[in-house]
Amino acid sequence: MLQRLFGVKHASDVRQVGTVLTYYALLVAMFLVPQCRNVVFLALACGFSFLTAVVGHNTLHQGMFESKRLNMMFRYVLSFAGLFPISAVIPSHNLVHHHFDDDGQPDWAAPEHVRFRWNLLNLLHFPNVVGPLTFNGVQRWSKLLGKGEFRKQYTSELVFAFGLTGVLLVIDFWTALFFVVVPQLWGARSFLRINIIQHDGCDVKAEWNHSRNFVGKGFNWLMMNNGYHTIHHNRAGMHWSELARAHAVEVVPRIDPSLDERSMIGYLTRTYFFRFSRPQARDVAAAERQAAVLVMEPRADMRARAELEAEA
């Protein structure tokens, strides 16, 4: 019933709509009701801001609504949620990050862009570097021949996101700054930060060992299966609700066990808080050399297809 009410293609996408609605409800509650301006609401809003960015990522791979117009309008909702034009995900994520390559140059979100010896600083500083690199790259890409529609959409999302935030700042400056802008930026920066968590220490040249997966069931329920990152990279067109099964069938036999993490909290604690230095890179791709070969579409072809889809 909810599927029909929201007009989403998959029943599981109701969870995505619910995530975004919850986030907006938290923002509205904090903005309007002083009693809601507490640690619990703020922490939840920050968490749901990140989850909304995850929804944005999913919907930019595959429109969630039956209606094309609704899909385009939903982009404005997502853009305000993270205070950045969500359409930026198409060039930065779908076209560059998924192939770990910007036409010969490194991925704009490659973990190597930060190089502190104290690993925690890499985690903290990562969005400060890859954010501008991403937006510079998006700007360059958007100027290319035939990207006029993208430019129009991108600019209107930017105007909407900053415009609505500006209106809230005019209405009640401090409340908007502390209880709207802070969650917005938290979500956007966490969305960038997830890249170093998912790829640092992996072998991006490998077919199956380019990503770290977080396979906890509760985590993946909340994250719309975004813990299964390897299979998402290799089968970008697959709906997120099918990733867990595909991960078990295709990824598990080919991946180094160290890249299948049970808990993200455990991984973060071990890697960034209980050790000083960055872990040394290992030959994680050895696992796939010993496994049965599964022929994948070449990355260049996948990129060309993604480019066509983006233009459509």
Next chain:
Amino acid sequence: MLTREMMGVFCLGVLWATALLVAAAAVQDLRDLVRLARRRVVVGVAEGDLGEWTVEQTARALDAAADEVIAFHDRRWKSEIFGGVVRDASGHAHDVAASTVGHVWVTDEARSDATACADVAAFDEVYAQARKAKGFRREVKVRIVKGQRVFLVEEPRILSTVDPRVFCQRKALLVGVFIPVELAVCALCSWLALRLPHFGPTSIVGALCCFAFFLGVTPLGVALREHIRRPHEAYVRGQWSRAAHVRTQPLSAQGLTQRKT
């Protein structure tokens, strides 16, 4: 209940953490530049063609501009040291071993000359390809030839027509200025935000400055990092514009003749 004071302290904390991280990353770059500037450099004249710097580029047409414009994207850079002899001012010969892992540095002018558009015909030829999805691929090479003044650094191995010490000192100066200025601007914004009465009009202006600083300092940090890239891996990119180019061509090269009236 989270009070304004608590949230203000939290936001200022995040702001300062960001400012300090950007500064710390700049310190890393500064340290690398200073280390390189201190390396022993041999100055002399190349007794043969010593090396070559190459950039592989993809050209694509733009439609964001009113004019026909081609933008170049650097795919990769390559340095190759052929090997040979460099003779210094005292007449002493220094052998340069062949290497594909060493770095070849050439001047900005040499790179600009090599990547410039030769004529309108060249523009048209590239533009036709650049309009296609694959774009136009090219390799631009700059060679260090016999008779050129060169600078040699042993470790990391650098063969250069730019004085590496001067290059590093200039870039280090820029980074050295950036760090205190960045922190001073952050301090100024914080001071404004903390002006009495707290959360009053001046404080709001300060908070807006802090927000603008937060959004602006990271692109600045990245721009600085790209600006100080070593010449062997510095972005060349560049654009060719048809109108700009046609204007610089003699009329005869444009296929036009001047008519007297």
